Amino acid sequence: MATFAKPESLAPLAEQISPSVVNITTSTMVEGRTGPQGMVPEGSPFEDFFREFQDRNNGDGNRPRRSSALGSGFVISEDGFVVTNNHVIDGADEITIEFFSGEELKAEVIGTDPNTDIALLKVETDEPLPFVTFGDSNTARVGDWVIAMGNPLGQGFSVSAGIVSARNRALSGTYDDYIQTDAAINRGNSGGPLFNMDGNVIGVNTAILSPNGGSIGIGFSMASNVVTRVVDQLKEFGETRRGWLGVRIQDVTEDIAEGLGLEEAKGALITDVPEGPAKEAGLETGDVILSFDGVDVADTRGLVRQVGNSAVGATVRVTVQRDGKSQTIKVVLGRREEADGAIPAAQQNAPDEPEAPATATMMGLTLTPLTDAIREELGADADMSGLAVTEVDEASEAFEKGLRVGDIITEAGQQKVASISDLEGRVKAAKDAGRKSLLLLVRRAGDPRFVALTLPE
Incomplete structure (x- = not known):
């Protein structure tokens, strides 16, 4: 059985890259609060006690106060560009960068991208700063050693090591491409770098999965190949251009x-x-x-x-x-x-409505053609044609696939349907073509999706 040796010590690598990692402190003015919200549940017997405590310490509870937050970042150029997470500096009035040497400098925001949670900062300095370079995150393999650096829980500069646990993780964003690692990442590590053994940044530490707020070995770093494109655009335009x-x-x-x-x-x-x-x-x-x-x-x-x-x-x-x-x-x-934010204008021309709309039940759905009254009730466009779902059999495949009362079927078999006979014709055509299922275009509150339902025998 083959054995694999790990390095004698990570100290030489840590010493090499530490000067480029920074602690970030932000300062924000926030409105004062009249009571102890967030400290104890409302109506708690301790509420009066905490209110008195707050008033003694803060004086006027309504007075604006300054709030601080801690995070991490890293220098990517000798002239003072710094990368961190957007959520670390979001809304900050003042941003202070603390270097490994103890020196502190004020930073300005060059640009941010909430979609990938990346922010680019700049500090002014006469001396060239130690910096790190981005590596190719696509070459990172599950099992590779990695080092995370930052300012966990505000305790100051800290190093943790682990391996790449998984690749191409998606959390919630459109452009997510996270590297999962078991290197310890905690609050305050946000915005710090994830290094490979060559000392190159392959990720920006962004989030952890934890039931208690602390590291349980499931951390996520936004892959460097996503970050570099964002940083380049922020540097050039001050914003992203996708x-x-x-x-x-x-x-x-x-x-x-x-x-x-x-x-x-x-x-x-x-x-x-x-x-x-x-x-x-x-x-x-x-x-x-x-x-x-x-x-x-x-x-x-x-x-x-x-x-x-x-x-x-x-x-x-x-x-x-x-x-x-x-x-x-x-x-x-x-x-x-x-x-972003534009309202899609996708409308269909409706044929003349039948005078007495028929109702039919098929594939677990009770359907009726749209009328002006039904369109108004469902918030549909005045000229939309289709079949409204008035009942769904909870034991049916249709219910299992998410169809609900109020949905509107506008197409079947990629052809528009305005009447029950239209749908029956699509079902027959699909059967004649040897299909086992029929593709429906379903709209709910204007949002469309396709659903395939098994054809009735």
């Missing part, structure tokens, strides 16, 4: 792939195309994006990250499957930050 395709998408599941006649459950299924680059280029709802700019699309997460990493204004080739055939469409990317 590519924007302009589609709503969802993953292709096995049953959706069967419903679309795809050989594999991969790609990104377009559920909506509001005004934007994709619509101008001719992408459509129901298209499955198979590749973007020459790179195969495995799922929505991969596509979103790749689009975001693309240059604004770039012309890219997007290969989609439409109606069983593959085609490539050129799209000129917009800018994501300009599109």
